[in-house]
Structures are given as structure tokens and as C-alpha cells.
Amino acid sequence: MSNAELIVQKKVFEFGTYTTVLGDEIPNLRFGYETFGTLNEAKDNAIFVPHFFSGSSHAAGKYSAEDEEPGYWDALIGPGKTIDTHRFFVIGVDSLNNINAFNDKVCTTGPLSVNPATGKPWGMAFPDLTTVDLAHVQKRLLASLGIEQLYGAIGASGGSIQSMQMAATYPESVTRVISVVPPGIRLSEYTAAMIEMWGEPIKVDAAWRGGDYYESEFPDKGLASSLRITTLNGLGFGMAAKLFPIDTLRQDNAKGSRHLQSESLFVEYLHDYAMQRKAGIDPNSLLKMVDTYQTFDIRDDLDKIQAKMLFIVCDDDLVFHVQDSLLGYEALEASQVEASLFRFKSDYGHLGAVMDTDKFAPVIADFFA
Amino acid sequence: MSNAELIVQKKVFEFGTYTTVLGDEIPNLRFGYETFGTLNEAKDNAIFVPHFFSGSSHAAGKYSAEDEEPGYWDALIGPGKTIDTHRFFVIGVDSLNNINAFNDKVCTTGPLSVNPATGKPWGMAFPDLTTVDLAHVQKRLLASLGIEQLYGAIGASGGSIQSMQMAATYPESVTRVISVVPPGIRLSEYTAAMIEMWGEPIKVDAAWRGGDYYESEFPDKGLASSLRITTLNGLGFGMAAKLFPIDTLRQDNAKGSRHLQSESLFVEYLHDYAMQRKAGIDPNSLLKMVDTYQTFDIRDDLDKIQAKMLFIVCDDDLVFHVQDSLLGYEALEASQVEASLFRFKSDYGHLGAVMDTDKFAPVIADFFA
Numbered sequence: 001m002s003n004a005e006l007i008v009q010k011k012v013f014e015f016g017t018y019t020t021v022l023g024d025e026i027p028n029l030r031f032g033y034e035t036f037g038t039l040n041e042a043k044d045n046a047i048f049v050p051h052f053f054s055g056s057s058h059a060a061g062k063y064s065a066e067d068e069e070p071g072y073w074d075a076l077i078g079p080g081k082t083i084d085t086h087r088f089f090v091i092g093v094d095s096l097n098n099i100n101a102f103n104d105k106v107c108t109t110g111p112l113s114v115n116p117a118t119g120k121p122w123g124m125a126f127p128d129l130t131t132v133d134l135a136h137v138q139k140r141l142l143a144s145l146g147i148e149q150l151y152g153a154i155g156a157s158g159g160s161i162q163s164m165q166m167a168a169t170y171p172e173s174v175t176r177v178i179s180v181v182p183p184g185i186r187l188s189e190y191t192a193a194m195i196e197m198w199g200e201p202i203k204v205d206a207a208w209r210g211g212d213y214y215e216s217e218f219p220d221k222g223l224a225s226s227l228r229i230t231t232l233n234g235l236g237f238g239m240a241a242k243l244f245p246i247d248t249l250r251q252d253n254a255k256g257s258r259h260l261q262s263e264s265l266f267v268e269y270l271h272d273y274a275m276q277r278k279a280g281i282d283p284n285s286l287l288k289m290v291d292t293y294q295t296f297d298i299r300d301d302l303d304k305i306q307a308k309m310l311f312i313v314c315d316d317d318l319v320f321h322v323q324d325s326l327l328g329y330e331a332l333e334a335s336q337v338e339a340s341l342f343r344f345k346s347d348y349g350h351l352g353a354v355m356d357t358d359k360f361a362p363v364i365a366d367f368f369a
Numbered sequence: 370m371s372n373a374e375l376i377v378q379k380k381v382f383e384f385g386t387y388t389t390v391l392g393d394e395i396p397n398l399r400f401g402y403e404t405f406g407t408l409n410e411a412k413d414n415a416i417f418v419p420h421f422f423s424g425s426s427h428a429a430g431k432y433s434a435e436d437e438e439p440g441y442w443d444a445l446i447g448p449g450k451t452i453d454t455h456r457f458f459v460i461g462v463d464s465l466n467n468i469n470a471f472n473d474k475v476c477t478t479g480p481l482s483v484n485p486a487t488g489k490p491w492g493m494a495f496p497d498l499t500t501v502d503l504a505h506v507q508k509r510l511l512a513s514l515g516i517e518q519l520y521g522a523i524g525a526s527g528g529s530i531q532s533m534q535m536a537a538t539y540p541e542s543v544t545r546v547i548s549v550v551p552p553g554i555r556l557s558e559y560t561a562a563m564i565e566m567w568g569e570p571i572k573v574d575a576a577w578r579g580g581d582y583y584e585s586e587f588p589d590k591g592l593a594s595s596l597r598i599t600t601l602n603g604l605g606f607g608m609a610a611k612l613f614p615i616d617t618l619r620q621d622n623a624k625g626s627r628h629l630q631s632e633s634l635f636v637e638y639l640h641d642y643a644m645q646r647k648a649g650i651d652p653n654s655l656l657k658m659v660d661t662y663q664t665f666d667i668r669d670d671l672d673k674i675q676a677k678m679l680f681i682v683c684d685d686d687l688v689f690h691v692q693d694s695l696l697g698y699e700a701l702e703a704s705q706v707e708a709s710l711f712r713f714k715s716d717y718g719h720l721g722a723v724m725d726t727d728k729f730a731p732v733i734a735d736f737f738a
Contacts, residue, residue, distance in 0.1 A: 190609035193601050193639070200594040204570045225569040229598075232562050237692060240559035270562070294615075323606060 006061030006078045006085065008034045008071070012107050013141045021136075024127030027116050032094035032107030033057050033141060036077055037085030043146050046089045047368070048153040048174075049073070050138065050162035052353070053230075053289060054099055054277065056106045057092035060085075063105070073156075075357045082361040083368065088151065095162065096137050097129055099289050103280025111211065111284035124211030124284055130295040134162050135169040142173070152176035152368055153307075156353035157183075157320065158289075161296045167309070168301035178367055180312045180360070181353040183320040184328020186297035191324060195290050198233070201225035202283045211284045223283045227274035236316035236349025243269050302335035310367045311341045312353075312360045319350040340367070375430030375447045375454065377403045377440070381476050382510045390505075393496030396485050401463035401476030402426050402510060405446055406454030412515050415458045416737070417522040417543075418442070419507065419531035421722070422599075422658060423468055423646065425475045426461035429454075432474070442525075444726045451730040452737065457520065464531065465506050466498055468658050472649025480580065480653035493580030493653055499664040503531050504538040511542070521545035521737055522676075525722035526552075526689065527658075530665045536678070537670035547736055549681045549729070550722040552689040553697020555666035560693060564663070567602070568656045570594035580653045592652045596643035605685040605718025612638050671704035679736045680710045681722075681729045688719040709736070 014030035034057045039046060049059045051072075060077035062070050077083045077090055098108035111126040142150070153163035153174050160179035167174040183191055202208055205222025213219055232240070298305075309332060313325045322343075332339035344359040346352025352359070383399035403426040408415060418428045420441075429446035431439050446452045446459055467477035480495040511519070522532035522543050529548035536543040552560055571577055574591025582588055601609070667674075678701060682694040691712075701708035713728040715721025721728070 187615075188606065188610065189613040189615045190601075190604070190606045192615055193609055193613055197598045197601055200598060201570045201573045204573045204590045204594045206575045221573045225573045229566045229569060232559075232566055235559070237557065237559045237690070240562055241557065244558040244562055297615075321606070 005065055006036060006070075006074075007065065008036060008058070008061035008063065010034055010057065010063070010105060010107065013144060015140060018133075018137060020127045021130045021132050022128055026109060026127055028113070029096070029109050029137065030107060031096055031098070031109060031137065031141075034059070034061075034071075034092045036060050036090040036092070037088050039089040039145065039147070044149065044151060045087060046091060046142070046145075046147045046150050047083060048138070048142065048150050048163065048166065049077070049090055049092045050095060050134070050153070050155045050159045050166075051092065052155070052157035052159045053293070054281070055159065056098060056100055056103070057094045058105065059090065059092035072354050073357065076361060076364065082357075082365045083154070088368075091142070091145070093138055093141065095134055095289075097126070097285050097288050097292065099282060099285040100280035101282035101285050106280065108285075110282065111288060112214070112282050121214045123214065124287070126284070126288060129288070129292045131161055131165045131292060132169055132295075134292070135165045138162070138166065139170050139173065148173065150174045152178065154178040154180065154364070156180040157350065158293060161293060164298055164309070165296065167305050167307040168298040171301075171304045171306045174307040176310075176367060177307045178310045178312065178364060181314050181317055181320055181350055182311055182325050182328060183296065184324040184326075185302070185331055186299055186328070187294055188324045188327075191320060192294045194233070194319075195293060198226055198230045199287045199290055201229070202287060208283060211287075213283075219283050220278075223278055223281060223286075224271065224274045226283070226286065227277055227281070228270040231270055231273050231277075233319050234350045236314075236318060236347050236352065238316065238347025239349065239351070242347065299331065302331065302337055305335075305337050308338035309340075310363065311339065312363060313341065313343050314350065314352045315343055315345050316347070316352065317350045374434055375405060375439070375443075376434065377405060377427070377430035377432065379403055379426065379432070379474060379476065382513060384509060387506060389496045390499045390501050391497055395478060395496055397482070398465070398478050398506065399476060400465055400467070400478060400506065400510075403428070403430075403440075403461045405429050405459040405461070406457050408458040408514065408516070413518065413520060414456065415460060415511070415514075415516045415519050416452060417507070417511065417519050417532065417535065418446070418459055418461045419464060419503070419522070419524045419528045419535075420461065421524070421526035421528045422662070423650070424528065425467060425469055425472070426463045427474065428459065428461035441723050442726065445730060445733065451734050452523070457737075460511070460514070462507055462510065464503055466495070466654050466657050466661065468651060468654040469649035470651035470654050475649065477654075479651065480657060481583070481651050490583045492583065493656070495653070495657060498657070498661045500530055500534045500661060501538055501664075503661070504534045507531070507535065508539050508542065517542065519543045521547065523547040523549065523733070525549040526719065527662060530662060533667055533678070534665065536674050536676040537667040540670075540673045540675045543676040545679075545736060546676045547679045547681065547733060550683050550686055550689055550719055551680055551694050551697065552665065553693040553695075554671070554700055555668055555697070556663055557693045557696075560689060561663040563602070563688075564659050567595055567599045568659055570598070571652045571656060577652060580656075582652075588652050589647075592647055592650060592655075593640065593643045595652070595655065596646055596650070597639040600639055600642050600646075602688050603719045605683075605687060605716050605721065607685065607716025608718065608720070611716065668700065671700065671706055674704075674706050677707035678709075679732065680708065681732060682710065682712045683719065683721045684712055684714050685716070685721065686719045
């Protein structure tokens with residue numbers, strides 16, 4: 001059965017009005033989710049898989065047999081795989097304010113959603129969300145499925161933030177948390193500022209108009225530029241060296257070619273990649289999601305956490321630098337949380353969390369055994 | 370005498386037409402320089418100090434007693450200081466295509482210079498420069514001063530690139546090279562792509578117009594945004610933590626403040642800083658200088674180098690990451706170059722090269738003894 005194709009379906013969870021931590025009301029809240037495997041009668045075999053910054057609920061499987069690409073963690077999740085869907089009931093969610101708001105495979109509530117008060121998209125007036133808000137609405141989904149306590153939660157990058165936030169906000173509802181390439185247990189000042197920089201080009205694009213572009217020109221250039229910065233940030237030194245054959249170019253220069261690096265290499269690759277991804281991303285959502293990540297800080301919650309936690313840290317991570325993740329791990333060790341640590345190296349840097357799963361899959365299997 | 374104010378004067382070096390490595394002609398080439406101390410009769414006490422990305426020839430001293438700030442390495446260079454101007458004749462240069470082209474204390478030839486063929490500024494049509502071009506024109510300045518062989522060359526960051534390039538292109542003319550926070554002996558693919566990202570917001574700004582803005586609106590927003598990215602990149606984790614009191618803000622949030630981090634903290638500081646610096650920077654020059662740095666690669670020149678070399682590496686450097694500088698140092702060790710290494714830590718990260726000079730001043734004194 002392990003080679004069987006896992007066909008999944010997007011479902012939608014909705015409830016009326018949600019009031020955010022900062023006191024704003026979001027009417028008609030809805031977001032997508034996918035489930036893999038079967039919830040057992042005791043409802044104690046559920047594993048929650050929130051997603052990274054640009055991800056979605058589509059953690060594994062295909063929507064149809066014709067799909068070219070499976071979900072981002074298909075290597076880990078499926079029948080007979082590390083997170084075995086014969087045994088576990090796996091739940092992927094589209095986060096509130098998922099940044100791929102224009103992608104028809106994603107269902108979320110965010111700046112692109114219609115504000116009933118105006119009949120138009122919220123834009124940047126969409127309420128500010130903290131990472132606690134993400135946990136609140138996800139907890140409601142779990143409750144609606146009858147799940148009181150998760151067997152585990154696991155996420156990469158921003159997904160690790162959401163997994164940890166769930167364990168901090170609803171301590172009794174999570175027994176095991178795996179944080180893959182986590183930022184530690186809060187966003188450090190440097191990292192918070194760094195992800196702030198991801199949005200800079202969007203704000204510079206005149207077409208952005210403070211977020212009011214849904215009926216005018218799309219801030220295409222700003223978004224593509226932001227995604228180039230974000231993409232490079234996600235890569236490691238090794239992958240950059242493979243992707244950008246700088247030496248070949250230097251040889252061309254020596255032969256009299258007029259192209260310096262910037263004209264032909266980095267931008268070309270990063271541009272292509274950014275363009276592929278751009279199709280579904282709403283720039284306002286990207287900016288708002290940066291704000292949300294910046295609020296992550298569970299230092300004051302460590303005493304409450306009941307889950308045991310595993311940190312899987314990439315030494316070559318240039319988004320959530322290893323210094324920060326190790327500081328966070330030390331804080332776990334100094335608290336009453338039962339914590340363990342696994343480190344791996346990856347040419348893919350931060351993206352190793354998705355591209356190099358073989359390097360840490362056995363550790364996940366052990367932790368979820 | 371060690372407390373005496375060192376008063377310096379900007380001088381200008383010019384010669385007719387320079388033909389670049391890539392075969393373009395730059396007429397009326399001129400650039401500024403400053404000298405500190407006195408050239409001895411043997412002309413063998415000269416130390417060459419090219420500057421970092423946003424720097425200038427103003428390495429030490431003041432232009433007048435009323436100046437608020439001295440040159441960037443005033444802590445190191447002056448009468449009785451580490452690089453003692455009683456003993457040494459120190460030469461700072463404004464690089465070709467210095468990015469502070471609008472600063473009246475800087476003299477350079479670059480995109481803002483008038484192209485005699487059109488009677489208008491070159492803009493992005495200004496010829497592409499390699500780091501070898503910088504060495505070529507600087508060598509001509511040294512020759513005009515009668516200096517055949519430098520006692521030493523020292524520079525921070527981009528200044529280390531220019532120092533090493535001089536030793537690689539004119540091996541017989543340099544005896545000692547100190548590279549402070551160097552990129553190694555070439556720009557790695559990752560770093561080349563990363564500095565490429567510095568220019569992204571400029572290109573997104575509609576006012577940039579492909580570089581044709583000298584008679585229209587200045588791409589103010591794009592430049593400020595680029596400088597925010599660059600500035601953050603230059604800082605280390607420690608300094609970011611000091612500058613951005615994220616915890617204070619999180620408390621404000623808990624009290625119901627509507628401001629998430631991005632609104633009030635990072636951007637505020639980085640914006641102020643960017644605005645201070647922006648006064649003199651020409652966005653086209655910035656883009657072109659990124660291109661130039663990307664060409665740096667002296668791997669094939671190591672066998673020719675006659676200078677002994679000292680690498681001063683900052684472990685907290687997030688521009689020229691320590692992995693790259695150590696790889697470069699290993700390459701020196703594997704070659705016939707006499708090389709030594711000193712490592713330091715700094716909350717300022719890359720900027721520690723200027724802000725934390727106390728940490729490596731004695732090593733410089735020894736090397737130049």
C-alpha cells in the first residue's frame with residue numbers, strides 16, 4: 001500500500017464571527033483543511049500539520065491522479081510512510097490569512113476577503129493577527145472534528161511556530177510537538193526585522209497603493225522582487241552555489257561578454273522561481289503574515305506546556321539562524337518541558353525542511369512512535 | 370600629539386581616458402583621495418586604505434576643526450594611533466563609481482558623471498566595472514605619487530576586496546595586506562546573490578525609470594528601502610536586539626495597542642538610518658557597485674601574490690558570512706601566500722569592522738610593525 005497514490009480533498013471549515021486577540025471582529029471566518037488517514041474511535045490518533053509561510057493545507061497526496069506534484073511533505077506523510085496514514089489521522093490547514101489567497105486550491109480569510117461592512121476586500125484594513133489567533137481558530141476546527149487531544153503536531157518553519165503556539169495556548173490539547181527549522185521559541189529581533197525586509201519591495205511598488213489594488217493594477221513588480229529576496233533567504237550556501245554558476249559567467253566576462261552577474265544569473269533564476277510562485281500570492285497577505293510571525297513569543301508559556309518537544313534544526317538555515325533555534329532549545333531545557341534536539345546539514349538551507357526530509361525522517365518516526 | 374586633531378583635505382586625481390577591462394572607454398576620469406601623514410623620501414611608508422561599499426576616502430581626521438564626525442577609521446588611523454601617521458603615509462581613495470556621488474565631499478566618476486558623447490549623465494549606460502578596474506585606476510594614483518611599492522594595504526569589507534585585488538593585479542606593488550571582514554578570496558554565489566538583493570527595491574521604484582531619473586523624480590522610496598535592507602544585513606544579532614526592543618512592543622500589544630512590530634519598530638529605526646545616509650547616495654551607482662563586487666575572484670591569482678596577508682574575520686558577520694571568509698583563508702593557506710587569521714565577535718556583525726576596532730587593533734599593529 002505504500003506506493004498507493006493518496007488522493008485528498010480540500011474541505012472548508014467555517015464559523016460566524018471571530019474576535020481577534022487585539023479585539024477586532026472578523027465575520028464569516030472560513031479556512032480550508034485536508035485530512036489524510038482515518039480518525040479512530042478514541043479520536044486519539046490525530047496529527048496536526050500547520051504550514052510554513054508560503055504553504056497550504058496540502059501537506060501530502062494529490063487532488064487527483066493527474067496532479068503533477070503532490071503536497072509539500074508527501075515524502076513524510078502517507079500510507080506506510082514516516083507519518084503513516086494507516087495509523088494516523090493527519091490534518092493540514094490553510095492558515096488564517098494564508099498568503100496564497102488567489103490560489104483556487106487555497107481557502108482562507110484575509111485581506112482579499114470581502115469586508116461585509118464595505119462590500120469590498122479588506123485590504124490592509126484586515127484585522128491584525130497574532131500567532132495566538134491562528135491557534136484559536138485551528139483549535140475550533142479540531143473541536144469540530146471531535147479531537148480533544150492531538151497525538152502530535154508538526155510543522156516546518158512557520159508551521160513549527162503554529163505547532164508550538166498550539167501547545168502553548170492549549171497545553172492540554174497537544175502531547176507531542178515537532179518543530180522543524182524553528183525560530184526558537186520566539187522571533188528574535190534580528191529575524192523579525194529580517195522578515196520585515198521581505199515586504200519592502202511590495203511597499204515601494206506604486207501599484208501597491210497602501211494595499212488598495214484589488215480594482216486597479218496588481219503590484220506585480222514589487223511582489224516578484226519580494227519573492228526573489230524571500231527565496232534567496234530560504235536557500236543555503238550550497239544550493240546557491242549549485243544554482244548560480246558564477247564561475248561560468250566569470251569566464252564569459254573574461255572573453256569579453258558584457259554581462260556581469262546580475263544581468264544574467266541570480267535574477268534570472270530567482271525571477272523564474274518567483275514568477276512560478278507568484279500566481280497565487282496576495283501581497284497584502286504576505287505583509288500581514290510577516291506581522292503575525294513577528295508576534296511569536298512563547299517564553300512566558302513554557303511552564304504551562306504539557307507536550308514533549310523535538311527541535312529539528314538545520315545548521316545551514318539562513319532564515320531561522322541556528323543561533324536562535326539553539327537559544328530556544330536551551331530555554332526549553334531550562335524549563336520543565338521535555339525536550340530533545342536533532343541537527344542536520346542541508347545545501348538547501350531553510351528549505352532543507354522540505355527538500356531534505358530523508359535527513360530527519362527517522363527522528364520523526366521515533367518521536368511519534 | 371596623539372590627541373591632536375588630524376585635519377585632512379580632499380584632493381582630486383584625474384587623467385584623460387580610461388579603458389575598462391571589458392573594453393569601454395571612460396573619458397575625463399577623476400576620483401578623490403586623502404592623505405594622512407607624510408611620504409618619506411624612500412617612498413616606502415605608504416599604506417593604502419580603500420573603502421567599504423558606502424564609504425569614501427575619508428578614513429580618518431576631520432575636514433575642519435568644526436566637523437562633528439571624523440573619518441570612519443579615525444580610531445585606528447592618526448598620530449600615535451594603531452596606524453601611526455607619524456610613521457606612515459596613509460592614502461584613502463574614493464573608489465571609481467563611489468556610491469555617494471551626490472555627496473559634495475566625495476569625488477568620483479560614475480553614472481552621475483556627464484557622458485561627453487551625450488552631454489548628459491551616463492546613468493546605467495556607465496561602463497561595467499570589475500574589481501580589477503578599481504585596482505588599475507588606483508595603481509595610477511599611487512604611481513603619480515611616486516609610490517612603487519606599498520608598505521601595506523588595508524580595508525574593511527569592500528575595502529578588503531580592493532586591497533586584495535591590488536595585491537593580485539599588481540603583486541610587486543604590495544607587501545602586506547590586511548583584510549577586515551573579507552568575503553574570502555572571491556564573492557561566493559550566495560553572497561553575490563544576496564548583495565544583488567540590496568538593489569531590488571530601487572528597481573521596483575517606478576521613479577527609477579531604468580536609471581533615467583536625473584532630470585525627473587528621484588527614486589527616493591526605492592533607495593530608502595534598499596538602504597534598510599543593506600543596513601539590517603550589516604548589523605549582527607546582538608545589535609538588532611539592542612536596537613529593536615521587541616519585548617516592550619509585545620507588552621504594548623498585550624495591553625491592546627494596535628501596533629504590531631512592523632509598524633513602529635524596525636522600520637522606524639532602519640528608516641531613520643537610511644534617511645541619514647541617503648543624502649549622498651546615487652541609486653544607479655549602488656546598483657553598479659553591486660555588479661562590480663560580484664566580479665571579485667582572485668583564486669587564479671594566488672600563485673602570483675607576493676604580499677603576506679592577514680584575515681580579520683567577524684564570527685557574527687551576516688554580510689560576508691564566516692563560512693566564506695574561512696574558506697577563503699583555507700585557500701590562502703593551501704597556496705604559497707603567507708597568511709594569518711584573527712577572529713573576533715561583535716554585536717555589530719559586519720559593521721563591527723568599523724564599530725569594534727578595539728577588538729582587532731593590536732593585531733593590525735603587530736602585522737604592520
